[in-house]
Structure formats: structure tokens, C-alpha cells
Amino acid sequence: MPDNVKIDVHHITRVEGHGNIKVDVKNGELVECRLEIVEAPRFFEAMIKGRTYKEASLITSRICGICSAGHVLASLAATEDAFNIKISEQEKLLRCLLNTGQHFESHVLHIYFLAIPDFVGAKSVLPLVNTHKDVVVQAIKLKKLGHEIGDMIGGRLIHPTATNVKAMTMVPEPGVLEEIIVRLEDAKQELKSSIPLLKSLKLPDYERETEYISLYKKGEYTFLEGDIYSSDSGEISRKDYLDVTNEYLCDHSTAKRTKHKRESYMVGALARFNNNSQWLSPDAKQTAVDLGLKAPCYNSYLNTVAQFVELVHLADEGIKAASALLNKDVKLEDDSFPLKAGQGVGAVEVPRGILFHDYTYDDKGILQRSNCIIPTGQNFQNIENDFRKLVPEIIDKSQDEIRLLLEMMVRAYDPCISCSAHILDIEFINSRSTTV
Amino acid sequence: MAKPKVAFFDFASCEGCQLSAIDLAPEQMLDLLNVVDIVEFREAISEKAAKYDIALIEGSITRDCDVPRLQDIRNRSKVLVAFGACAHTGGINALKNFQKKEDYQKAVYPTDPLKYETTVTRAISEVVQVDAFIPGCPINTMEFVRIVKNLVLGKRPDIPDYSVCVECKKNENICVYEKGMHCLGPVIRAGCDAKCPSNGGYCYGCRGTVTKPNLHAQKDVMQKYNLTFDQMTDQFKLFLQRNREVFKNAG
Numbered sequence: 001m002p003d004n005v006k007i008d009v010h011h012i013t014r015v016e017g018h019g020n021i022k023v024d025v026k027n028g029e030l031v032e033c034r035l036e037i038v039e040a041p042r043f044f045e046a047m048i049k050g051r052t053y054k055e056a057s058l059i060t061s062r063i064c065g066i067c068s069a070g071h072v073l074a075s076l077a078a079t080e081d082a083f084n085i086k087i088s089e090q091e092k093l094l095r096c097l098l099n100t101g102q103h104f105e106s107h108v109l110h111i112y113f114l115a116i117p118d119f120v121g122a123k124s125v126l127p128l129v130n131t132h133k134d135v136v137v138q139a140i141k142l143k144k145l146g147h148e149i150g151d152m153i154g155g156r157l158i159h160p161t162a163t164n165v166k167a168m169t170m171v172p173e174p175g176v177l178e179e180i181i182v183r184l185e186d187a188k189q190e191l192k193s194s195i196p197l198l199k200s201l202k203l204p205d206y207e208r209e210t211e212y213i214s215l216y217k218k219g220e221y222t223f224l225e226g227d228i229y230s231s232d233s234g235e236i237s238r239k240d241y242l243d244v245t246n247e248y249l250c251d252h253s254t255a256k257r258t259k260h261k262r263e264s265y266m267v268g269a270l271a272r273f274n275n276n277s278q279w280l281s282p283d284a285k286q287t288a289v290d291l292g293l294k295a296p297c298y299n300s301y302l303n304t305v306a307q308f309v310e311l312v313h314l315a316d317e318g319i320k321a322a323s324a325l326l327n328k329d330v331k332l333e334d335d336s337f338p339l340k341a342g343q344g345v346g347a348v349e350v351p352r353g354i355l356f357h358d359y360t361y362d363d364k365g366i367l368q369r370s371n372c373i374i375p376t377g378q379n380f381q382n383i384e385n386d387f388r389k390l391v392p393e394i395i396d397k398s399q400d401e402i403r404l405l406l407e408m409m410v411r412a413y414d415p416c417i418s419c420s421a422h423i424l425d426i427e428f429i430n431s432r433s434t435t436v
Numbered sequence: 437m438a439k440p441k442v443a444f445f446d447f448a449s450c451e452g453c454q455l456s457a458i459d460l461a462p463e464q465m466l467d468l469l470n471v472v473d474i475v476e477f478r479e480a481i482s483e484k485a486a487k488y489d490i491a492l493i494e495g496s497i498t499r500d501c502d503v504p505r506l507q508d509i510r511n512r513s514k515v516l517v518a519f520g521a522c523a524h525t526g527g528i529n530a531l532k533n534f535q536k537k538e539d540y541q542k543a544v545y546p547t548d549p550l551k552y553e554t555t556v557t558r559a560i561s562e563v564v565q566v567d568a569f570i571p572g573c574p575i576n577t578m579e580f581v582r583i584v585k586n587l588v589l590g591k592r593p594d595i596p597d598y599s600v601c602v603e604c605k606k607n608e609n610i611c612v613y614e615k616g617m618h619c620l621g622p623v624i625r626a627g628c629d630a631k632c633p634s635n636g637g638y639c640y641g642c643r644g645t646v647t648k649p650n651l652h653a654q655k656d657v658m659q660k661y662n663l664t665f666d667q668m669t670d671q672f673k674l675f676l677q678r679n680r681e682v683f684k685n686a687g
């Protein structure tokens with residue numbers, strides 16, 4: 001190991017949001033290794049204070065463009081919990097479709113546009129237009145399908161307009177549902193044709209076991225319902241989410257961090273896969289086998305592969321939901337309910353992991369207090385802990401390789417830093433040689 | 437002739453406008469890439485260039501430390517575009533301006549309220565000269581392509597300057613005022629095909645007001661339906677805190 005290595009990546013690229021990586025090795029010892037979050041805080045929890053229950057999801061949707069539907073779903077769930085509202089089967093199915101749409105958009109963007117360029121040695125997806133045109137075209141189509149489902153069900157590609165407490169203000173025509181089924185069937189074929197490409201990617205060899213936290217509902221690979229599950233301590237009631245997250249501020253980040261049983265925990269596709277893979281759809285299970293992904297998996301880089309497996313599952317779920325809706329007489333439902341003062345917690349799985357919204361309303365339905373805990377904030381410390389384990393293992397590699405492996409690690413988590421507070425330009429300063 | 441260099445930059449935002457910009461069908465995306473060279477897009481590209489023909493700025497300015505970065509981009513760009521509501525009107529980020537700084541800092545970071553720098557949220561045009569804007573939260577993908585093409589050809593961006601009501605009526609919607617709700621449609625700039633009222637909601641003003649909003653007419657509509665002007669101004673708060681016209685006449 002060289003005695004002194006200093007890595008300083010300012011604004012990591014190909015992630016959502018702004019962040020920096022800092023690594024400092026002095027006299028052969030790792031003295032500093034961290035991920036700094038430098039995004040401007042936007043104060044959402046303060047902004048929704050004093051607004052009505054109708055506006056809560058409209059405002060919090062704007063926390064993040066990529067998981068806007070997820071913020072809306074968590075927000076609605078928190079509001080409905082506070083007012084004791086039970087949603088109908090139709091509403092559940094519509095939300096399930098919205099969830100499939102947002103994961104498609106987000107996972108495809110991450111897998112094909114942000115992560116794959118690293119494996120083929122490209123700086124972005126743009127050069128791939130010349131070298132791997134068919135893959136790029138396929139990726140654009142798959143990603144767009146996510147937005148199109150968002151548009152058909154939610155009323156707009158992002159920041160849905162039709163979502164509403166208790167019942168959507170717009171319902172799809174049968175033709176739309178039929179189209180969604182056809183498109184998802186096609187998407188499954190397209191995904192299948194990508195398996196050889198995914199298999200050919202050489203993922204870094206690395207392992208570190210950590211605590212995996214996700215939503216949990218027995219018998220279901222759940223995204224929208226259920227309680228919390230920790231791979232260390234088992235089931236935890238949704239209402240007790242604060243016991244899991246234990247948020248704290250750290251000096252080098254505008255995002256809050258969390259810890260539960262250990263120094264850090266992981267949320268996201270790999271955590272969901274590790275906790276719930278037994279309930280994946282048969283085709284998704286087969287995809288996992290084809291890609292060599294087995295639970296429990298302790299290689300954080302494989303989060304990207306878990307996302308791919310989830311795409312197959314979500315396509316199946318979407319087809320199921322759309323078919324069930326086709327068998328129903330889908331119509332606009334009553335969205336009235338009695339207001340009452342109360343507190344409610346919404347917990348949903350968004351592409352990057354479990355998301356909590358917690359609202360307290362007065363008896364007029366005005367928000368008094370709120371708390372939103374986003375998945376990326378929950379992952380930061382775990383990324384840093386991965387760095388700590390990884391850096392000594394790769395310290396003999398060239399600076400370019402180290403930089404790339406660190407950036408790839410951050411990108412594997414698919415961090416969406418704009419939610420919280422942005423990531424990686426890596427600049428290496430080696431005190432014995434010149435700046436690279 | 438070299439293709440014009442287009443770059444994306446983001447400040448305080450949800451990055452949804454950048455996402456919407458790339459929501460194109462493969463042919464459309466390849467078509468756009470034939471006309472322009474995307475040189476900076478931190479979210480999707482790892483390379484950086486020095487000068488830009490068109491800089492698309494997403495997000496609002498919420499920290500003084502972001503001002504020099506924005507000024508530097510301005511100095512390196514021929515045409516600078518406020519891209520999306522956050523940049524154009526201050527957007528949802530300006531909602532915090534209705535609260536005292538100490539209050540919102542304390543609400544979000546109770547243990548250490550002064551830890552992170554923050555100032556009054558500003559639209560991009562309040563900090564540097566802006567040559568064009570693309571409205572909406574999020575922007576509309578096809579409108580984005582149209583405006584970028586306009587700019588590449590040196591034309592004035594082609595954006596409607598009539599109200600959302602015009603599109604709403606064309607869509608044959610029942611006006612939400614008839615349903616006892618209120619809507620900012622009469623003074624808000626069309627171009628979204630009256631998205632929200634058409635999907636069972638109401639317009640909350642994400643595209644900003646038309647050039648000459650007729651607030652008196654809006655007041656009359658509100659009165660006709662027994663709604664108070666305050667109810668409407670309250671709605672304006674969501675996306676239009678920086679709009680002097682609205683908040684001057686509102687009182």
C-alpha cells in the first residue's frame with residue numbers, strides 16, 4: 001500500500017444529486033474515507049407545515065423527480081393512516097401500476113444509462129449510441145415505458161396529477177389497461193434479451209455483510225404494504241420506524257444519516273431481494289438464477305443486478321394488476337371522508353429503498369408536523385463503510401482504477417441525493433507524486 | 437458547421453425537469469442529438485466542456501455559495517435558459533420564503549439549525565440575466581424540444597401567452613369552480629393542455645402567470661363562486677412566491 005494517497009472527487013457524475021468522495025491514506029493508514037453530500041437543503045418538512053392534506057403529496061412529490069410517484073404513494077399512505085382511511089381494491093391496483101411505472105423508469109435509467117457505461121469503459125451512454133445502438137434503443141424504450149405508465153395512470157410522466165387521498169381523480173379506460181399489458185409483455189421479452197449483456201458485465205469481487213432493511217409482508221415481494229423487516233432483528237411495526245432509522249447529522253453532509261443495529265444498514269433492491277426473494281414471481285426467480293444472484297448476497301455492487309431481477313417481477317405484477325382491473329368495472333370512486341386530528345405513518349419501497357413519511361394533522365386537515373426519511377439518507381453511512389472495507393483491498397491498483405471502483409460503488413447504490421440534500425468527480429492527490 | 441453545444445446544470449431542484457427532457461422516444465432522442473451536442477449533463481455524463489451555446493439551468497438559488505457557480509456558467513454561455521419552474525419562478529422551493537428562516541431551519545434540523553447555509557429562494561433571473569425560459573413543474577418534453585430547436589435557429593421561443601382556461605375549455609372539461617373547488621387557470625400560462633383540471637384536479641400555477649395576468653377577472657370569478665381572494669392567494673403561494681405582481685395586488 002502506498003504511504004500517502006488522497007482522493008478527492010468533487011461532484012460525482014451519473015448519480016442523481018451532488019456529492020463528493022474523499023479518501024485520505026497517511027503513512028499506510030486510512031485516516032479519512034467519506035462521502036460528502038453538498039446538495040442545497042430545500043426544507044420540505046417545513047414547507048408543508050400549514051398546508052392542507054390535499055396538498056401534502058403535491059408538494060412532497062417535488063422532493064425527487066425520479067421517485068416522485070413513490071413520495072406521492074408514501075405521502076398518501078401517511079395521510080390515509082392519520083385519517084383512518086381504508087382504500088379500495090381498485091385504488092390498490094392503480095397504485096400498484098403506478099409503482100411498476102416508477103420502478104421501470106428508475107431502474108432502467110440506472111442499469112442502462114448510469115451503471116453500464118462503467119463496465120464498457122464509456123464516460124456516458126452517448127458513445128454507446130455508436131457502439132451498442134440496439135441496447136441503447138431498447139433501454140430508451142424500456143425507460144419510456146415507465147414514464148408512459150406514469151402518464152396513463154398518474155396523469156403525467158412524473159409528479160402525477162391524478163393521485164389523491166383515498167381515490168384517484170382519473171381512472172384508465174379498458175384500452176389503456178390492455179395497452180399496458182401488451183407493453184409489459186413486450187418489455188419482459190426485451191429484458192430477457194438483455195440477460196446475456198448483463199451476464200457479460202464483470203462486477204467487482206467484493207463482499208461485506210451488513211444489516212438489510214426493507215418493507216415486509218409475508219407471502220409478497222411487497223412495495224406498498226406491510227411492516228418493516230431487518231435481516232438482524234426481524235419484523236418491526238411501521239409505526240416504530242423511528243426506532244429503526246435513528247437519524248443523526250454528520251459534519252460532512254447536508255443529508256441526515258441513519259443507523260439501527262449496527263454502524264449502518266442497507267436499503268434498496270439488494271435489501272429487498274435479500275429479505276423477500278422467496279416471493280418473487282417465477283420468471284423473476286429464474287432471472288435471478290440466470291444471473292447468478294442468490295440471497296443472501298453481500299456484494300453491494302450487485303444491487304444493480306437485483307434491480308434487473310425486480311424489473312421482471314414488476315412487469316409480472318403490473319400485468320396482474322392491469323388484468324385484475326380489466327375484470328372490474330373501473331370507475332371514479334368517492335374520495336370523501338371525515339376529517340379528524342391525528343398522526344399517520346406511510347412506509348413504501350421506492351427504487352432506492354424504504355421511504356417513510358410521517359404526518360400530524362389538526363382536525364381541519366392542516367399539517368402541523370411532518371417527517372420524511374428518504375432511502376439514500378439511510379444508505380450513506382453504509383456506502384462509507386463499504387469504502388472503508390474496499391479501499392485497503394484495492395489500494396495497490398492505479399489511481400484511475402481506485403477512482404472508478406469507488407464511483408461504481410456509489411453508483412451501485414443508485415443514490416438519489418437530490419432527495420436529501422448531490423455526488424462524484426474524483427480528484428486524486430498523491431502527496432508523493434503529482435496530482436493525477 | 438459544428439453542432440451547438442448544449443449543457444444542463446442543476447441547482448436546488450428535484451432533477452425532474454432533466455428527466456423529463458430525456459423522456460423521448462429513441463427516434464426523437466437520436467434526432468435531437470443530430471441537431472445539438474450535449475456536452476454537460478452531470479446526471480448522465482462524466483465529461484465537461486468550457487463554453488456553451490445553450491445552458492439550461494434547472495433549480496432555484498437557495499444559497500449564496502451557488503451564486504458564483506451560476507455567474508460562471510452565465511459567463512461561459514451564449515444563451516442561458518431558466519429550465520423548469522424552480523428556475524423560472526422559484527417554484528416550490530420558494531414556499532419556504534413565507535416562513536422565517538429560523539423557523540424552517542429549526543423545523544428540519546432541530547438539533548443544529550444553523551448547520552447548513554440557506555438564503556431566501558430566488559428564481560434564476562433574480563441572480564443573472566436569463567435569455568429564455570421553459571415553464572412547468574415538470575417541463576413538458578415536446579415543448580422543451582421545440583424551444584431548444586427555436587433557440588438553435590436563433591428564433592424566439594414559441595410559448596403560449598394565453599390562459600390555461602383556453603386549453604381547458606377546448607378539452608371540454610367541467611370547470612372545477614362548478615364543483616366548488618378553485619383553480620388558478622384564468623391567470624396561468626397555457627401549454628400543458630390544462631393537464632391538472634383535465635385529470636380531475638385543479639391548476640396550482642406551476643407554469644407561472646401569463647405576461648399580463650388579469651387578477652381582477654380572477655377576483656370576480658372567485659366572488660361569483662363565493663370564494664375569498666385569500667383562498668386564491670393561498671394557492672398562489674405554492675409556485676409563485678417570487679411573483680411581485682401577484683403578491684402586490686393580492687392584499
Ligand code: SF4
Pocket residue numbers: 062065449450451452453454494495520521522523527528572573574575
Ligand atoms: S420545476 Fe418541478 S420538476 Fe422541475 S426541477 Fe423543479 S421541482 Fe423538479
Ligand code: SF4
Pocket residue numbers: 600601602604605609610611612613619620621622630633638639
Ligand atoms: S377548471 Fe380551471 S382552467 Fe379549467 S376553465 Fe375552470 S378555471 Fe379555467
Ligand code: SF4
Pocket residue numbers: 572573600624625628629630631632633638639640641642643644
Ligand atoms: S394545469 Fe396548472 S398546475 Fe397543472 S400543469 Fe398546467 S399550469 Fe401546471
